[in-house]
Amino acid sequence: MKRLMTLLTMVSMVLVLAACGTSSDAESNGGSSENGNEEQTFTVGISQIVEHPSLNRATEGFKEALLDAGLDVEFVEEIAQGDNNNNQMIAQKFVSDEVDLIFANSTPSAQSALNETSDIPVVFTSVTDPVGAELVESMEEPGGNVTGTADMHPETLPKTVELISDLDHETVGLIYNASEQNSVAQIESVKELAEENGLDTTESTVSSSSEVKQAAESLVGKADVFLVITDNTVVSALETMLMVGQDHNVPVVVSEHDSVKRGGFAAYGFDYFDIGFEAGEKAVEILKDGKSPSEIPAQYPQNLKLMINEEAAERMGVELSDEIKEEAELVTTEKDDE
Template identity: 30%
Template structure:
């Protein structure tokens, strides 16, 4: 776990700090701001937090000058999030940022109802109970949604372009994640319209991923679509290696999958979401209320194709997919 600023525990459970109203904490010249970041996954400091920090610096916030950056990671161990959230809150940050998924913002909300919280990537923030609505979040929470309504249909179309003939698709997800239900609804609608058969495979822990991929092969799936989920994201290399070993072409979400050897990734440009989250932090420090800052949805997506993986699978990428790719890994 990486900590840029360490705040030690003082025995027992401390009471939540009493903070002045949001407007009173509006940005003031010459003061130093404490900005906290709570991450579930290991490595979020480079994938999620780095572009956010870069944007904060562009907006005038610099460590050791007018900003204290307090970063905590649970390193994939969700049970540690409540303790880390409590530590961050006791330090009295001006804003608390949370990383990928719903577990970190839920831990933050449980720790404070007064400190503004900005989440950087949540698939279904309304369904997860984080906000009242996308347009009017309410409470002390707002942020960035990492999904769009048509992304499932596009992923299925990419698989159909790659392996034509209405071949069965295995969909790997985690039923414990609120976003999974929404994604499966979108997939069902898109697959029905395309006449594409699919089967749903559940992996609620990393240990269940190998059995799920084995089940995909036994079911006769010709390809696999992997949903975005903190559990699955904590096992990117394992998942891509298992799919390659099973010779199962797969499409994933974040670009890190393709960079780890996965065939295709298509998903949100996370750096853009992180930069927008930084702009929300800036607006809050200048007096805006999270309750009235709408949850933003992504506008930029990335298609990354790993040509080495395609060659290993004996697949030829269609010209239309090659022309759409934002990046080709050779």
């Protein structure tokens, strides 16, 4: 009996030691957030207002920044198809799913995300006026749970209107979706700048991409140049507006380089991949370094330059001076692979 009791005691001690060893291993291997021995998987919800090349490039840049940083990320991508109600439902879904971060690609997408959560970090891009859209308190000190990158450099519109004036145009045709807050803000700025440069403006509003061609045709004879701002509704139907410009020798000035490569005449702009990548770098600071969005300044595009499509200029009846050619990066229209 005594020998049996001794044996049972020894077995119990072995089991206790084994349990302690298992607990220690779990703390060292499973406690990855403290010791960094196990990689954490993050879920990032991507909300994009509509599909068009510029926004798609921004999303590509964002994802590449997170992957370049070595993060293990599951991306859940949703497209709102230009519908603000869909935007809101997408944001609600991400909050319900408790994603680790929301990437909002457009002003309406970012506003919807902010309306739904004050806890989940939100990083935006393709937002023209982050302060005016009430996403951040200031670019330097965002406050709250939102930060990101704007898609309008402070010098973009002034330089664009100056270019139009230098090319001896008189009346600028503007088409935009009046329900997009960033578009309304840009149109007001363009009108002020046009007046300062001795130019007139005429405008037409649309509510969907299917209305863009008709709106452009309504301005033929009234405008001798079109200016396409960063309005998602219009940019998603850019090709129809380019057709009108080519058919009637009305140059189509755009606001970002992707649209120049699609056939727009000229733009003072940047690559949307870059602002998406820069937004992704901010997401890395949040997910990897544990920073709050309120600590991370929002920023404007970093590389502003003039790009001109020589092929489009010829089709739209624009004669380019040697001075403009020297200033600009000259490209031709990118053809589809199909």
